[in-house]
Amino acid sequence: MMMSGSARKKKAVFVINSLAGGGAERIMTTLLRASAPWRERYDITLVLLDREPDAYAVPDWIEVIQLDCKGKFLPSIVALRRLYARINPDVTLSFLSRANVGNILATRGLRTACIISERVNSTAHFGGHLRSLASKLLLRLTYPSADHVIAVSDGVAQDLHDNFAVPQDRVSIVFNPVDHDLIEDLGAGEPAIAVGGEYIAATGRLVPNKNFSMLIDAFAQSALPCSLVILGEGPEREKLEAQVAELGLQDRVHLPGFIDNPFAVLKRATLFALPSNAEGFPNGMVEAMACGLPVVTTNCPSGPSEILLNRPRDENEGMVQCDAGVVVPTNDASAFAQALRLVYDPATRDAKGATAASITHKFDIMQTTGRYWEIIDRLAATRRKSVTAHRPKIAASGQTS
Structure with missing residues (x-):
């Protein structure tokens, strides 16, 4: 589909901790590689929160912004907030818990549509240790206020609803793409x-x-x-x-x-x-x-x-x-x-x-990539006209670090 000369490309920002070796990192780059058909309608940017050696390559037509948050929550939130205020994205999509929490809090009060993708069964993943309980509480306080949540399996989706109060009508299940x-x-x-x-x-x-x-x-x-x-x-x-x-x-x-x-x-x-x-x-x-x-x-x-x-x-x-x-x-x-x-x-x-x-x-790559972009298109088309009331009033304070 060709764009008219006056049409403005929308801005889509993908966020992940880094591209160090791991399943989520590999899926992120797989998804980006398969996203070429959407280049005509979107300027696509990848944001890496940390400075880590890259294990996976990103297509050269994608802008990559590498931050230096050193694996910490508070710097991630602050850095993302400053970046979003500068580039004003229409829609964001993040992978992994820290990037998800940072994405939700950084878009609070902005007109940017916020999508997060949960890659793990959080209840089973975090376990019952004290630090894990704090992490689960943080997810429960933030995840329900994302504009949309993509879960990678039915079990993850059910866990998000049952244990993290994410409304079922804001969750889509999209399996990982296989190239x-x-x-x-x-x-x-x-x-x-x-x-x-x-x-x-x-x-x-x-x-x-x-x-x-x-x-x-x-x-x-x-x-x-x-x-x-x-x-x-x-x-x-x-x-x-x-x-x-x-x-x-x-x-x-x-x-x-x-x-x-x-x-x-x-x-x-x-x-x-x-x-x-x-x-x-x-x-x-x-x-x-x-x-x-x-x-x-x-x-x-x-x-x-x-x-x-x-x-x-x-x-x-x-x-x-x-x-x-x-x-x-x-x-x-x-x-x-x-x-x-x-x-x-x-x-x-x-x-x-x-x-x-x-x-x-x-799980073929083009089928699953298409599902991601259907959600991105829908959220970008209904970009918030004003600050949504359902977002929790969570300050970017030491409690999130």
Whole structure:
């Protein structure tokens, strides 16, 4: 669609903490790459709150503004407020909790339409520690006043309504986009690591919620004649390495860290394992499925049950076999080991892998990117004529830092 000479492009600003390695960061750049069809109607800007090394590239036609908020709430709010006052965006869309809170508070009193995207099941993600309770309170005070919230799964949407008072009529569910062409191209490349023989693959940050400790125990119990490769980096590395050594698995469990092209490794794997205690949308699992891998996954909140079983999660459900793999209860190493043996069976894994790949086409990149832009278009078209009354009176004070 061509614009008339007098038509003004709208300004859309995307906000995220940084482009350091991670699922949300990869999805942000995937979404931006697929947004070229909307360039004629929008000036698109990406705002990075922190100065971190970029793990993912942004198209050169997108303006990138890098702030230096050092991972803190208050500087993020102040810096975003100053930026919005200067560039006057029509609509903003943020990923991740700090960026979301900063986006909501920075647009308060402005005519900018504020959209946030929640990438995790916040109740499960934050847990019950004192600092986590403070974070959950902050989300409860701010999230209901966003003009619209995009949740990455039904479970995330329900959690936002039940535990964070977000009105259901302001929530849309949009699954993460999968770039099948890119995965196919990168999957054909040379792997950054060489693993002899068959191996099980897993990906994710080495943090407690990903529960790779349970996966290592399950792998040991499975007694399968293969290796385990866990791609990712994080604070749990030393603990996991000590566990591997204690089990005598140094030659069969590999922790190569973060690698730029995980798809070349996934394409050559036998199956994919997701041992998480909590997810928003298990992007690593879906991308592995797009590589043709059958999966063994925990039935964690949120996403695996919706994707593999086509139904909401039932936390009391036991092990369930499906056409693309097996779903097991969370934090159950014995059940996970049994599921690994079932899916590893050569008689079934190829068929399950083919089914897994077919499932991912409902998350095709252009379809899901189009859903994001439908929401952006709608909000930008109804850009607030005045300050909305429902916004909470929260000062940018030390309580948010």
